[in-house]
Amino acid sequence: MSVFLNRLFLSAVALFLALPLVVVAGVSVNGKKALTFPPQGFSLGWYAEIFTDHGWRDALEASLLVASLSAALAVLVAFPLAWFLWRFHAPWAKVIHALGLMPFVLPPVITALGFLGFWTSTGFYGEAWTVVVSHGIFFVTLPLVTVTLGFSAIDPTLVEAAATMGADDRTVLRTVVIPLIRPYVISGFAFAFVLSLNEYIITYMTVGFTMETLPVKIFNALRYGYTPTMAAIAVLFVAVAALVFGLIARFGDLPKLLGAWSADDR
Amino acid sequence: MRQPPRRAADYGPIAFPAVMLLLFFAVPFGLMIAVSFFQRIEGGFYEPAFVWSNYARFLSVFFGRVLSFSMMLAAGVAVVSVALAFPFTYLLTRLRRRTQVLWLVFLLSVLSLSEVIIGFAWATLLSANAGISNLLVMVGLLDAPTSLSPSLGAVLTGIVYQAFPYTVLVLYPALSRLDPTLTEAARTLGASPLNSFFTVVVPALRNTIVATLIMVFVFALGCYLLPQLLGRPQHWTLSVLITDQALFQANMPFAAAMAVFLVLVSLGLVGLSLLVGKKENAA
Numbered sequence: 293m294s295v296f297l298n299r300l301f302l303s304a305v306a307l308f309l310a311l312p313l314v315v316v317a318g319v320s321v322n323g324k325k326a327l328t329f330p331p332q333g334f335s336l337g338w339y340a341e342i343f344t345d346h347g348w349r350d351a352l353e354a355s356l357l358v359a360s361l362s363a364a365l366a367v368l369v370a371f372p373l374a375w376f377l378w379r380f381h382a383p384w385a386k387v388i389h390a391l392g393l394m395p396f397v398l399p400p401v402i403t404a405l406g407f408l409g410f411w412t413s414t415g416f417y418g419e420a421w422t423v424v425v426s427h428g429i430f431f432v433t434l435p436l437v438t439v440t441l442g443f444s445a446i447d448p449t450l451v452e453a454a455a456t457m458g459a460d461d462r463t464v465l466r467t468v469v470i471p472l473i474r475p476y477v478i479s480g481f482a483f484a485f486v487l488s489l490n491e492y493i494i495t496y497m498t499v500g501f502t503m504e505t506l507p508v509k510i511f512n513a514l515r516y517g518y519t520p521t522m523a524a525i526a527v528l529f530v531a532v533a534a535l536v537f538g539l540i541a542r543f544g545d546l547p548k549l550l551g552a553w554s555a556d557d558r
Numbered sequence: 559m560r561q562p563p564r565r566a567a568d569y570g571p572i573a574f575p576a577v578m579l580l581l582f583f584a585v586p587f588g589l590m591i592a593v594s595f596f597q598r599i600e601g602g603f604y605e606p607a608f609v610w611s612n613y614a615r616f617l618s619v620f621f622g623r624v625l626s627f628s629m630m631l632a633a634g635v636a637v638v639s640v641a642l643a644f645p646f647t648y649l650l651t652r653l654r655r656r657t658q659v660l661w662l663v664f665l666l667s668v669l670s671l672s673e674v675i676i677g678f679a680w681a682t683l684l685s686a687n688a689g690i691s692n693l694l695v696m697v698g699l700l701d702a703p704t705s706l707s708p709s710l711g712a713v714l715t716g717i718v719y720q721a722f723p724y725t726v727l728v729l730y731p732a733l734s735r736l737d738p739t740l741t742e743a744a745r746t747l748g749a750s751p752l753n754s755f756f757t758v759v760v761p762a763l764r765n766t767i768v769a770t771l772i773m774v775f776v777f778a779l780g781c782y783l784l785p786q787l788l789g790r791p792q793h794w795t796l797s798v799l800i801t802d803q804a805l806f807q808a809n810m811p812f813a814a815a816m817a818v819f820l821v822l823v824s825l826g827l828v829g830l831s832l833l834v835g836k837k838e839n840a841a
Contacts, residue, residue: 294751298649305646305722309668311690312679312719319682327682329692373575381560385572391579398824399780401797405804405817406586409593429582490672493782497801507672511783514678523682526675533667541659550662551731552651 313530320523327518338520342528348521351509355489358423358505363435363484365428367477370435375469378443379461389436396433403430404497411498418502426498427488434487435480438549442476443469475544482536490529594814604811612815621799621816628795631785632778635717636771642718643725644767648759650726651734669723677787680716681707684788712788717781725774732766765834772831776824796820 315329323333342348373392377385395403407426411417446469454464492507500508506529510522540546563569597607615621650661683690684707691703706712740762744754760767782797794802796816804813 301645302649305642306664309664309719309722312676312683315683316679327685329682369575369578372571376572376575379560380563380568382562388572388576388579391583392575395583397776397828399776399797399820401780401782401800402590402817402821402824403583403586405800405813406583406590408804409589409810409814410582410586413589425582429578432579486670490670490675492672492674493797493801497805500805507674510672510674510678514674514787518678518682522678526671526679529671529675530667533670534663537663537666537670541663546659546662547655547734550727552658552734 313527316523316526320520320527322520325519327520327523338524339528341521342524345521347504347509348506348525351504351506354420354503355505355507358427358495359485359488361424362427362431362488363481365424366432366484367435367439367481369428369432370439370480371477374436374439374443375465377440378446392432392436395430400430400491400493404494407494408497418499420499420503423495423499423503423505426494427484427491430491430494431484431487434483435477438476438480438483439473441549442473446472476549479540479544479549482540486533486536489532590814591818593811594818596811596814598809598811612811613819615812615815616819624794624796624799627793628779628797631713631717631781631793631795632775634714635721635778635781636774638714638718639721639725639774640729640767640771643722643729644760644770645755647726647729647733648755651730651736665723665726668719669727671720673720673781673783674787676716676720677784680712680719680784681787684712684715707788708790708793710789710793713785713793716784716788717778720781720784721774721778724777725770728770728773729766732763736762769831769835772827772834776827779820779824 318329318331319327320338321334321336322328322331322338323335342352370392373385373388376382377389403426407422408417411419411422411426416422450468450472451464454468459467490507491505492511495505495508496511504512506525510525513519513522537546540549592606593604594612595608595610596604597609597611598604616625650658653661684705686703686705691706695701695703736759740758741754744758745751749757779795780797781795782801785793785795785798797820800813800816800820803809803816
């Protein structure tokens with residue numbers, strides 16, 4: 293593989309991944325309410341509509357609320373679990389850990405169906421908070437993985453030094469562990485946030501008939517035809533994801549988070 | 559340094575995660591298994607029972623067709639994604655770290671995209687108004703723009719688009735930790751880069767490739783919206799059928815039975831992939 297062929301292959305992959313996004317971005321600035329590409333005329337009106345149209349704005353607010361609350365819940369469940377596994381030797385707790393990894397291994401429709409049955413039998417089906425709990429549990433895997441990775445990266449001598457100098461668990465946690473683990477917690481939150489924002493099937497099967505997040509609203513609206521507003525929302529979603537992952541990369545070590553050796557190991 | 563917890567208070571921190579995961583994951587899961595044995599009654603409800611009739615419906619021709627289509631589609635997606643992603647990831651891990659980070663941000667952004675948005679984007683790209691067929695007309699390969707979706711090709715393309723970043727991220731750790739001296743040795747002995755890729759890198763990671771194929775297969779089995787947005791009813795997968803039975807045919811027991819089946823298949827395959835992956839680490 294010569295350098296030229298390598299570049300050609302990488303560019304072809306980049307083109308494949310970018311092409312639908314480029315077309316959607318083009319469609320989103322159409323002057324008329326039509327899905328033509330290249331766009332005819334130019335207008336940012338479709339972006340404005342996300343914020344001015346009641347239906348779209350409500351869906352946007354619902355999405356942001358669900359994503360931030362459920363990501364927070366996922367972190368609240370994952371952090372103490374990861375801390376406990378790091379602090380104590382308790383083989384049975386690995387069962388709880390495995391339970392936290394399960395939702396992500398299985399096809400999402402299974403978790404969605406489980407929640408549908410559960411909320412129906414408990415009589416809470418359709419209530420807005422049920423989707424927060426459902427997402428919080430479904431996405432717990434992400435902070436659990438990043439925070440566990442963070443704990444394994446803590447140099448044990450730091451903790452020993454603190455303990456030798458008389459610090460109890462609480463003080464060690466506050467002065468040593470939390471400052472070191474913070475980037476991993478933030479990454480875990482961010483991963484869960486972005487994925488919750490985009491999640492469809494669990495939202496649909498828990499609160500699909502009572503509230504609309506953006507993915508649910510787009511899917512419902514697709515039945516009545518495609519509009520440039522949907523394209524504008526798609527662009528917005530890509531931008532949010534790129535921004536969030538860009539920030540993680542800026543303040544953390546993304547390759548290491550994804551399983552490569554860290555930069556200094558090489 | 560790590561000791562078993564001694565005092566009752568030591569268990570405090572794990573109480574909340576344990577209760578949450580048991581109550582909101584293990585219980586719904588158990589409930590689903592129970593419902594799969596329940597008896598459906600008229601009006602869309604079901605009553606506790608222990609019957610195998612929901613599982614007996616697997617023997618129908620219709621279920622067999624949906625199942626075999628889902629399996630074929632997932633297998634096709636897995637083969638195409640790994641065939642593209644393996645050389646790609648190999649090249650990616652050889653780039654400068656800063657360039658790698660840019661690629662990873664891009665891949666994660668695509669991976670996190672909602673199926674709704676991917677479906678919408680590809681439907682637009684394959685449509686007659688905005689699609690690539692216009693490009694083909696411009697070049698003179700086509701007389702008039704045509705719509706390329708819904709079709710099986712569109713479904714396959716859409717799912718590969720979604721599965722590709724996932725595949726790269728599954729392969730990334732193994733390839734970025736691959737000992738560079740392996741290929742250097744091959745090069746020193748006179749192998750061309752392409753030759754050393756196929757005779758050294760691919761065989762060295764044979765088990766990783768098999769494990770990744772299985773992981774992507776399971777990932778593609780979960781695809782739910784793309785077959786509906788880019789395909790026709792004959793392209794619907796098991797995931798679509800489960801949702802359809804649960805929400806629109808009001809047949810929760812049958813949906814649950816299919817979900818239990820999907821769980822067994824997925825867990826069996828994931829277990830297999832872990833086993834295959836472990837073998838490589840031991841070797």
